[in-house]
Amino acid sequence: MKLKLQGKILLLTLGTVTLIFASLISFIAFKVHQATLDGTKSLVEETAQSAAYAISAEIDEGLITTEALAKIISGMDRQSPNARQNLLKMIECVLEETPLAFTTWVAFEPNAFDGMDAMYIERDGFHETGRFMATLVKRGNQVQRSYDMTESMLSTEGNGDFYLLPKRSGKSEIMNPYYYNYTGQKNDEEFITSLATPIFIDGRVAGVVGMDIDLAAVQNIVKNLKIVGNGVASLYANDGTTVYHKDANLIGKNMAMRNDLENMGSIAESIKKGQFMATVGHSAALGEEAYKIYSPIKFGASTTAWSLNILVPMSHVQKAAIVMVRNMIIAAAIGMLLLAVIILWITRSIVRPINGVSKMLQQFGNLDFTKDTSLIWLERYMTKSKDEIAEMLHSMASLQSNLTAMVENLQEEAENFGSSAEALAALSEESVASMEEVKASVDQVATLSETTSAAVEETNAGVEEVSSSASSAAKSATEGAEATARTTQRSEQATQEVNIAVEEIRNIGLQSKETAASMNAVSEAVETITRFVTTIQTIADQTNLLALNAAIEAARAGDAGRGFAVVAEEVRKLAEESSKAAGEVETLISNLQSQTKNALTSMGKVDGVVEQTITRSEKAKAQLQEAMREIAQVNDIMQSIAATAQEQAASSEEMAAGIDQVTQSTVQIVQSVEAIRQSSEETAKAGEQVATESQGLSEGAERLKATMAKFKVDKRNTTKALSKIAE
Template identity: 35%
Template structure:
């Protein structure tokens, strides 16, 4: 029972689908890992950039405060107001400038650091701020800025500038920007695309992280991380859990004017947000991959269909050859290896058609020769039978004339000479019959060899069919590897496109996509190797085509040998016909001798009683002649039977050849009795 049958195209398709799926999976998993690692690396870089950017924003605020403080310290009217101790005038002069420079507050002190005026707490005066680093530096005659913690304003960027009068420091103006406004961290989040937090000590002072609708200010930092920042005064970068939510984080210490760590700058990205972006990109990538897979499958189907298109006509040609029909042609005009193979098969059928036509004509000639030989053998048998009757009559006449030999010595001598001639002719007839029998046997042997050669042609045809099947399997391997090269090329283009898009989008952060570029290079190398394997398979296909041609040549040589042996058989049958002619001539000589004996008998009819003794001798000779004639007759009968067997074998060979249907004008078939 045959198994479930699938066409070659379906087999290739069913083979390519899992291969393409495996390739997509093999590319998707590393891509997923690469994207995950790249996103983590990018998130760490963004977090570090956010933490440093937050510090830079504080530095920018301090420098802006420095510009405001210096601008105020150079006002002569401020010097006069300080000398006069006019607090209201000081506030009136400072406030418009603060608004113009977008500063939040200012404090003016005397030469000892005692507060003369404040714009943010005008009723609180007379306290000393000389412990602030920016004020202390200004009292020493040097302007500076620093991030300061204060009693009225918890945290701010402040700058102090000395106020000179006649070369002496008569006071200090300290201007600053508040760091307790949530707009500051919100602006940093907008700029750096990360969540940011400012810690004072280990407590969250300002943050963009929200839980249950509220900012999580006042909560404590992880003690392990706090020790790294506050005690060891080192930076920290890596994953961390913030209120039970995983983040990719970066922490930088915030130092005051004295270099002491007073707070922490934090920036980080939620892992959940990263996973969402990564999953979105992977979903887009998977969609593109599935689309590419479908396109690749369609391309494979089209290529396989085009490659296997000639197999239908070629299979039809093979079936027609197996059924003996040599009029069928594949008519494939495709200009590739399959086209060449189909053309070679058509040429092979033409050659077989011509050779079988020649053999067919030779078989017809052989049949005619066998029929003629049988006819001549029948005629020879009839002649032998007639000679036998004549010899018997002569013997009876010799018995009747046994007493008359005395008067006819001369006639007896003539009768003896005639008997010798008859014996010689009979001997020649026997030899000719023997030659005829041997020649007939050789002809039969040659016909048997012709049949063996035809079997050899059949075997060669089967081997040619096996070679063509092997070529079909080689073509299947080529489709598989071509499909592999196509899939690898598609994936290579996809990775290159994604790498270019992501690198352009990421900017400086695009360094993480170097790994993707490396994968693109590896895929290109695999494409090159697959192309080399395709070249090897094409060479194998050509080799199989050459083997098929060699098998066809051997078939042609075998058929030529068969034709030559048939010619030899015809030649030997010609010699048999000549031997039959010799037998015929010998029988004629026997008849002539018998006529001469009859004439001598007429001369001796008056001396019957005198020749009795001589006649007895003649009778004995006639008996020997009769025996020889009977042997010749048996030999002739054997020749006739062998001729009939030869004719039967020739007819069988003709019937075998009639299984082949040849093209018109080349058949050469001798019509059978049924045909006529």
């Protein structure tokens, strides 16, 4: 079905607007939906990160304490009679000052603490080997010593990981949570994790110090989290052990034992590597689709990470987005309906005058420019409206008036074309005859010009041969003079270089003597530096002793002296480095003294060589000056020869240039005559074409008369009416 203009406008406008609206609403709805989802997800992730920081802070406090304790132990006096008791008092003080700690403990390698394990066999609470290992347990407001740590425990994989792992890695470690009792009774089990830090003595791991942390405070942080949409949270250790879950029966069990978790392998891998993970899937805990995140929790410098799991129902996540999208669709539908009504009214007001214009154009297409009484309303439209259609109607009125006048003028001009064409044909024939005569005269002039040009070219060739010979002689003489001049210049440069070399050698001799004096001064300065290095070594030894005494006093001060103990340890290390650096400087100074003596011996030999070189350079300078005088005589002779040859070449070149100008002028005359001849031929051809076209023009005038007779022009009615409209 073919649509009218109004139907096409409605179809295209409404179709385009509907498509744009639908695309825009879809895009906005998608973006709003996505933004709402992203906002909710970001809120959940921020909640997880905030909780992760709180959990990390609880654990990090214990790690910082064990690391500080390890440094203090490394710097304490382990050879004093009460060293072991002092250390036990130190870790007891730490236990009392750490609220989350159940126990503090320490264990050393055999004889690694004081080298006196044999003296403590079955004595002061130590076992059958006398090895230093001890555990202090907090019971109410009292601290008691426990003897649960044994030799076999420290050497067994799994049970002894709290000791073996930091010993092997050389870094602080946080153990995976486990149930443990210190009394041997099942009812006394506590859910704990162990924080362990290696103790370095003389650059190697000599033992491990640590504490067992109560996880109740960490569990309360997770339990009290406020999560959007009634979401739930869980906490997992690095190996997948459940630290907290709303189902208390799952605490302490590994997540791998559960069958209600999707993507178990990926989750366990991300937890182990300490990576963030987010996914959407079914949640058994919520009984519906949920947004799941696993946010890593890192502790101090330890590479072991835990993971906080948060589940949020997708129904809550998508609820706000769905409501917003639905409201947008309803508003868009109402807007489209109103837009359709407005577009229908606009198209009708536009199409009606266009239909009137179309009817007038059909009449004009039939060459009928008479007035149509059914279109009188268009006159009112042109008067009231100022839009493009009114402008089009004004233009059509002007077109009708102008075409009527043009048709009359064309009819008059057609009558005149015939006589003008005949007169033009006669004139063209006369022009052709005249151009034939001009062409014959031009051909004769061209023949004479070519003969003259050939004679001049032969003369020019002879003169060029003479000029070429003279130029060659002048060139050879000039090159000889230039070569002699270059030889003179190079000889002068050689003389200057010899003079410079003599001066440089003399300077070398002076510098050699100055260097010898400087080397003697360096030798004396080295002796002074040696005395300074000895003084630095003495100061470093005394500083080392003072740092050691400060560490002992800090250990006795307990928790209040921890910071001072760290500073004392750093001072001791600086003292050792200063002593080591002083020894290296002393070795370098010894080598410098030896090299200085060798340099003084070499400088004496250089002085003799310099004197011999100066004598030989003076002889070479005299010989070069004699050669310069002889080269100057040769140069004068060569310049005289070159001047004579150049004068002869210049005269020959002037003669050749004059003849060459004559040749060029003759050639230009020949070319001009040839151009005139060609122009004459073209003019004759053009005259013939003009005669032919004149005949065609006469025939065209007859056809024009027949065509103009087809126009219907009512000058009395049509022109008057439309001229009024045009005004």
